[in-house]
Amino acid sequence: MQLKEFKKNKLTEHDIELYRTELNELYKKKTLDNDQLFIAKTQLLNNEISKETFKTMKAENTRIAKEFTTSLKTTKFKDNLKNAMNVVKSTRAENQDYIEANEELNYAKQLYEEFRLIVKEKGRSAKILKLSDYAIEIDHLNFRYNAEFPLALKDVSFKINHGEYIAVIGHNGSGKSTLSKILIGVLTPEKGIVKLFGNVMNSQNIDQIRQFLGIVFQNPDNQFIGSTVRADIAFGLENKRVEPKEMPRIIEESAKKVRMENFLDNEPLNLSGGQKQRVAIASTLALNPDILIFDEATSMLDPKGKREIKEIMVELRNQGNKTILSITHDMDEILNADKVLVMNNGELIRYGTPKEVIDEEGFLESIHLGIPFIAQVEKELKKAGFKINKTNDMDNLVKQLWKN
Numbered sequence: 001m002q003l004k005e006f007k008k009n010k011l012t013e014h015d016i017e018l019y020r021t022e023l024n025e026l027y028k029k030k031t032l033d034n035d036q037l038f039i040a041k042t043q044l045l046n047n048e049i050s051k052e053t054f055k056t057m058k059a060e061n062t063r064i065a066k067e068f069t070t071s072l073k074t075t076k077f078k079d080n081l082k083n084a085m086n087v088v089k090s091t092r093a094e095n096q097d098y099i100e101a102n103e104e105l106n107y108a109k110q111l112y113e114e115f116r117l118i119v120k121e122k123g124r125s126a127k128i129l130k131l132s133d134y135a136i137e138i139d140h141l142n143f144r145y146n147a148e149f150p151l152a153l154k155d156v157s158f159k160i161n162h163g164e165y166i167a168v169i170g171h172n173g174s175g176k177s178t179l180s181k182i183l184i185g186v187l188t189p190e191k192g193i194v195k196l197f198g199n200v201m202n203s204q205n206i207d208q209i210r211q212f213l214g215i216v217f218q219n220p221d222n223q224f225i226g227s228t229v230r231a232d233i234a235f236g237l238e239n240k241r242v243e244p245k246e247m248p249r250i251i252e253e254s255a256k257k258v259r260m261e262n263f264l265d266n267e268p269l270n271l272s273g274g275q276k277q278r279v280a281i282a283s284t285l286a287l288n289p290d291i292l293i294f295d296e297a298t299s300m301l302d303p304k305g306k307r308e309i310k311e312i313m314v315e316l317r318n319q320g321n322k323t324i325l326s327i328t329h330d331m332d333e334i335l336n337a338d339k340v341l342v343m344n345n346g347e348l349i350r351y352g353t354p355k356e357v358i359d360e361e362g363f364l365e366s367i368h369l370g371i372p373f374i375a376q377v378e379k380e381l382k383k384a385g386f387k388i389n390k391t392n393d394m395d396n397l398v399k400q401l402w403k404n
């Protein structure tokens with residue numbers, strides 16, 4: 001084969017990406033179908049479906065498995081490599097074609113290595129695709145901790161657009177943490193569907209689907225593994241098998257986002273609570289999840305620490321490419337959110353803008369939650385006879401008072 005002809009037909013990185021996606025999709029299809037067949041087996045035993053139905057399903061399952069194996073066995077990347085070798089052989093040393101042909105050969109080798117890696121992982125490690133603009137969709141979710149216990153989540157449904165900042169509020173025991181644990185796949189719902197970017201979460205794809213998520217917990221002291229801030233951020237990256245070459249850059253960047261870049265060589269133990277939480281956030285950001293969950297991440301911090309973390313959450317939202325779900329008792333924080341999700345007794349009872357939730361007369365009090373400080377001030381001022389337009393901004397409120 002001639003160099004010119006090879007160049008016209010050669011495979012590229014794009015083909016690798018397509019192949020990765022194809023295999024990933026087939027893998028998903030295969031595992032989903034395996035799940036269904038598994039359920040069908042029990043149904044067959046209980047006489048809930050006919051033998052015929054089961055047979056048809058089994059045949060379909062075999063067909064899908066074959067399709068997957070065929071895709072694994074593709075020879076196109078090897079053929080591409082062979083062609084490149086032939087081109088090198090057909091060109092004479094020391095002319096321009098020969099140099100170019102060797103470059104093509106190297107490239108073809110890289111593609112082939114990449115292909116072999118993908119096959120080795122059978123498509124599992126490929127980043128799962130985003131099939132929807134909804135970061136999170138929950139549909140008729142029920143959960144209980146034990147068969148004798150009441151439902152900890154009752155028929156919960158909602159959708160969150162990617163890029164939104166959602167505050168989740170509710171009295172103790174209302175089901176907030178249960179919800180976050182279902183989202184990260186620690187708990188499995190009794191009924192209902194959880195979708196992340198359109199992907200239905202199931203036991204087969206949970207490891208992949210988790211790549212969408214990062215979570216920061218309440219207690220900053222329980223989140224450290226490394227002996228320095230740098231080592232701590234690096235830990236998650238090593239687990240994810242990030243290229244060692246890439247790590248310093250990722251660590252620096254994530255530390256900068258939480259303004260901890262000057263503490264990379266400090267021991268986590270000697271940091272303040274707020275700083276520790278910032279490191280926990282950096283460790284999460286380093287893995288670049290699309291969805292960040294904060295489960296009362298500010299509740300154990302002093303006022304300064306709380307303020308720092310809240311600022312970072314707003315900055316992350318303003319950068320526009322993260323969905324933030326913040327479970328909080330801090331009623332002032334909900335003013336920063338795009339929407340507020342209100343839980344009570346395992347039920348979702350409101351899902352609206354902060355203004356809608358705060359302005360509903362007596363609502364927050366009725367479920368034993370306070371109202372944000374600024375709303376309280378407004379209320380008292382109105383009682384005292386001041387004419388105040390509703391605002392959730394302290395500066396604006398002060399301006400109005402000056403005019404009064």
Ligand SMILES: Nc1ncnc2c1ncn2[C@@H]1O[C@H](COP(=O)(O)OP(=O)(O)O)[C@@H](O)[C@H]1O
Nearest residue numbers: 145149152170171172173174175176177178179
């Ligand atoms: N591990 C558990 N075992 C049994 N019940 C639990 C467990 N964790 C939470 N619960 C119960 O589930 C309900 C919801 O709890 P949770 O989701 O932790 O609420 P929140 O985070 O809103 O305070 C509560 O009634 C709680 O007692």
Ligand SMILES: [Mg+2]
Nearest residue numbers: 176177178296
């Ligand atoms: Mg909780």
